[in-house]
Amino acid sequence: MSEYYVHPKALVETERIGAGTRIWAFCHVMSGVTVGRNCNIGDHSFVEEGVSIADNVTIKNGNCIWKGVQLKEGVFVGPRVFFTNDLYPRSGRMASVGPRYDDESWLEATVVGRGASLGAGSVIIAGNTIGEYAMVAAGAVVTHDVAPYALMLGNPARARGWVCRCGLKLFFDEGSAMCGTCGSRYRLDGGSVVYLG
Amino acid sequence: MSEYYVHPKALVETERIGAGTRIWAFCHVMSGVTVGRNCNIGDHSFVEEGVSIADNVTIKNGNCIWKGVQLKEGVFVGPRVFFTNDLYPRSGRMASVGPRYDDESWLEATVVGRGASLGAGSVIIAGNTIGEYAMVAAGAVVTHDVAPYALMLGNPARARGWVCRCGLKLFFDEGSAMCGTCGSRYRLDGGSVVYLG
Amino acid sequence: MSEYYVHPKALVETERIGAGTRIWAFCHVMSGVTVGRNCNIGDHSFVEEGVSIADNVTIKNGNCIWKGVQLKEGVFVGPRVFFTNDLYPRSGRMASVGPRYDDESWLEATVVGRGASLGAGSVIIAGNTIGEYAMVAAGAVVTHDVAPYALMLGNPARARGWVCRCGLKLFFDEGSAMCGTCGSRYRLDGGSVVYLG
Numbered sequence: 001m002s003e004y005y006v007h008p009k010a011l012v013e014t015e016r017i018g019a020g021t022r023i024w025a026f027c028h029v030m031s032g033v034t035v036g037r038n039c040n041i042g043d044h045s046f047v048e049e050g051v052s053i054a055d056n057v058t059i060k061n062g063n064c065i066w067k068g069v070q071l072k073e074g075v076f077v078g079p080r081v082f083f084t085n086d087l088y089p090r091s092g093r094m095a096s097v098g099p100r101y102d103d104e105s106w107l108e109a110t111v112v113g114r115g116a117s118l119g120a121g122s123v124i125i126a127g128n129t130i131g132e133y134a135m136v137a138a139g140a141v142v143t144h145d146v147a148p149y150a151l152m153l154g155n156p157a158r159a160r161g162w163v164c165r166c167g168l169k170l171f172f173d174e175g176s177a178m179c180g181t182c183g184s185r186y187r188l189d190g191g192s193v194v195y196l197g
Numbered sequence: 198m199s200e201y202y203v204h205p206k207a208l209v210e211t212e213r214i215g216a217g218t219r220i221w222a223f224c225h226v227m228s229g230v231t232v233g234r235n236c237n238i239g240d241h242s243f244v245e246e247g248v249s250i251a252d253n254v255t256i257k258n259g260n261c262i263w264k265g266v267q268l269k270e271g272v273f274v275g276p277r278v279f280f281t282n283d284l285y286p287r288s289g290r291m292a293s294v295g296p297r298y299d300d301e302s303w304l305e306a307t308v309v310g311r312g313a314s315l316g317a318g319s320v321i322i323a324g325n326t327i328g329e330y331a332m333v334a335a336g337a338v339v340t341h342d343v344a345p346y347a348l349m350l351g352n353p354a355r356a357r358g359w360v361c362r363c364g365l366k367l368f369f370d371e372g373s374a375m376c377g378t379c380g381s382r383y384r385l386d387g388g389s390v391v392y393l394g
Numbered sequence: 395m396s397e398y399y400v401h402p403k404a405l406v407e408t409e410r411i412g413a414g415t416r417i418w419a420f421c422h423v424m425s426g427v428t429v430g431r432n433c434n435i436g437d438h439s440f441v442e443e444g445v446s447i448a449d450n451v452t453i454k455n456g457n458c459i460w461k462g463v464q465l466k467e468g469v470f471v472g473p474r475v476f477f478t479n480d481l482y483p484r485s486g487r488m489a490s491v492g493p494r495y496d497d498e499s500w501l502e503a504t505v506v507g508r509g510a511s512l513g514a515g516s517v518i519i520a521g522n523t524i525g526e527y528a529m530v531a532a533g534a535v536v537t538h539d540v541a542p543y544a545l546m547l548g549n550p551a552r553a554r555g556w557v558c559r560c561g562l563k564l565f566f567d568e569g570s571a572m573c574g575t576c577g578s579r580y581r582l583d584g585g586s587v588v589y590l591g
Contacts (some may be wrong), residue, residue: 088366154549286511
């Protein structure tokens, strides 16, 4: 007996929606979609058939979550992020593309790890994994896998630092960092960030 | 006696729509628009008065097709591509812009050639022509004309290779290429790609 | 006794709207918003609670105007510009973000000065001011304050010239420029553009 909110101007064609989730005006959530608990899906968003969204996910306005995109627990999707699921898109209605779209072998997955943030208007090229708690800056274009806790900037996006689980930037000194805001501690171990608590 | 589909949540103000075309939820297609046969226009798209769209065109979600934009047969417009039609936009409501918007001399055209693909969130500066079967990568910003079959990347977009009519990358050896996927053959002739069949 | 137009497919929850303003299909303007006179808000736009928009502003389609964004008189917001108001966004539903979203200390303002233009798909990082009559090119990513009359290009955006109040490019000769289109005159004084009339 799930209790969730759907704005009267939204079009929601699934009932697999967790308690506490809110879906706002002019959204279209297709049938065959699963949305977790305590999520928020902003106005003018679209969620395609077959997508599964975990708990505590924030999806800001104007997003399209395509088949093949996996959003893990607590992900933040900024305004109008660009997901993709086809690396060589063509209009399937053209004879010259032949049988490419006869099955789903064209479909490339994207995985966005637990707690990661994707900034406004960032572009996520399909086939890549965004590590947990990574932060992709507004306007960045992600063309390869992103390490957990990495801060990514630019087109193409490059790693330019590290961020805390709470979102603030981390500064490592001899391989150790403590977040000045929330007090979480981290170790930098062979180029990877390890959360200590 | 055209047979096409309009989603009940769409607003379509023209009847000049070809057979087999589908227009999805929360779209707004204005009066004075012509849409060809067998097209698909995704949710939350807008097509402005005066636009003419050819057959077999795929328009993904959230697009705005402005007056001045020409989409030829079989074009693929990825999610929320940015078309433009004014190189020096101002709020026409300001006295300081004077008579600039009294007529349509400000309006710059964009032509997207047969079978070309525009990736998610790419930006197409008005006044340019995208050659047939070209592919603009997601997030690229096109600031000049694009050659047929060219693959364009980055901001500003640069040509970084060639693609087949089916969408896959071409590799030329002594001026000749055969697509490893569909078998089409091409010749590179003075910097231009020629389709051989 | 204000006279303004709201399209029947729009959702407008405020009555603080100036005379002559038009709000188009599938827009959502929240309660607590103030919109000035003679504005135009294109289809599929969203204006968040608490926003105040001045007179003569043009907002093209698909925009999200968040709390914290100030649009001064005569601003032009191109199609789907990316405003932001949180420099370190996280899903506030995650326990690990702690008390960050308990108050509004996370909220960063953006000010867009009188007569400025923001091109299609440009990204405006919060905490910055766009000077009056500046022009941000389509696809540019603004990461710092922008000088009045500056033309900004690229990711990150750099100043690449100056523009007239009417929108056209200015060419300075020994510190003086006259717009070839509208005849306005300017002086370049210590790196700043001064309007002479």
